[in-house]
Amino acid sequence: MSYTAALSACCLTGFAVLSPPAAAAQQTLVGLLREQADFSSSDLRQLAEGETVVKLPDAADDREIVVLGVVRVAVPADFAIDRLRHIETVIAGGHVAQQIGRFSEEPGFDDMAGFSLPRGDVRALRECRPGDCDVKLPADAMEQVRAAVDWSRSDVQRQASRVMRRWLLDYLNRYRRSGDSALATYDDKDEPLSVGEGFHMLLRESPILLEYTPELHEYLDRFTEIELEGAESFFYWSVEDFGLKPVTHLYHTIIYQPRGAAISDALLARKQIYASHYFQAAVTFISVADAGEGNIYLTMLSRKRFDGKVGGLQRALLERRLKDNARVQLRDVQLRLQDSYLAERGAG
Known part of the structure; x- marks a missing residue:
């Protein structure tokens, strides 16, 4: 299997990116979407027309939901990768992220x-x-x-927000120093729930990542213990609303460009290190495939592990919410990338 095809397969089972030449990349992606992700001819036609297509692949167990979304974006691959280095600005102001901000290289309270x-x-x-x-x-x-x-005062929201800011910042800095050993154990229910254990379960469910990009798999598995040449990390926070309770998140985002690879071979992984509701752990993978004529296919695969078993009507509700959320978020990203590209070309 070629490097391009291998990375494409990783996309559909847990990681992703495609590289030029455009015709080969597009053909590889279309074939994989049809064969491995159950994309119909109608789905592929919608993609070609600029519509967002979202699927729900099978999950490993009844605590997980997997969401795969693809959209065609009218920007070049190098432009998209450059903008994804500031993903918080790409998704800011959309329909999902109510609040969002990036941490400085040395995170501080003002961030x-x-x-x-x-x-x-x-x-x-x-x-x-x-x-x-x-x-x-x-x-x-x-x-x-x-x-x-002081719960007797009228400014309890300001007070509580300030205390949570301090806790989230301290928590983030512990994670930056110590890696997954510093990830929280949630005590909100009778059964304590480890964020680290949940993340490593999700990572183990992406074996093709280990097979084709073992150095990245090891970096994700052993953050702070090892370094990875070609990887850059940053952190951001958000408050997101996907139709239930607003969820406060902390994210660790890693962009990996293998040595000697083109910029369009960059891989983006977003690791959830905190969520205030619903999720034990989550990881999102984003890829870019050259679609020719200055266009790309942007693929996003999210694996989410919930704080308990989800089945029946509850699962149906969550799947619908997450599917709608992915469609809206990809549409927001598509429009934001295209608008910024047109503005940059106009300014040039």
Whole structure:
């Protein structure tokens, strides 16, 4: 299997990118989408016309949901990869991200100046106890918030937001120093839930990543223990609404460009290191495939591990919400990339 085809296969099972020549890349992607992702002729026609197509591949178990989305974008591959290095600006102002911000190279308190804790979370934190909390936190963080906020005052949202900003920043910096050993264990329910364990379960379910890009797999598996030439990391926070409760996230984003590879061979992985609701862990993979004539196919595959089993009507609801969310987010990214490319060309 060629390098391009191998990376394409990784996309559909957990990681992704395609490289030029455009005709070969497009043919490889179309074939894989048809053969491995159950894309119909109608789906492929919609893609060619600029529509977003989203599928729900089979998940490993009943705690996971997998979402695969593809959209054609009228920008060159190198432009798209350059903009994805600032993914927080690409998705800011869209229909999903209510609040968003990037951390500095040395994260500081002011990096979250725009953060405001959702009102429902403020109410929940007042009553939080280990084993009974409507916000995902470790037990010591619950106590920290309760003790630091004067709940009798009228500015409890400002106070609680400030305390959570401090906790999130400290948590992020512990992770940057110590890697996955610093990831939280959520104590909001009777069963403690480890973020690190959840992430490594998701990573193990992408064996083709280990087969074809073992150096990246090892870097994801052992962050801070090893370095990876060609990899760049950054962190950002967001508050996202996909139709249920707004969720506060911390993300670690890694862009990997193999040695000697073209810029369009860059791989993007987004690792969730904190989520205030629903999710034990999540990882998203984003790729670019040259579609010819100055266009690309942007592929996004997300694996999400929930805090409990999801089945029946609950699963149907979550799948619909996540599928709609992916479609809207990809559409937002498509329009943002195209608008910025046209603006840049006009300015040039």
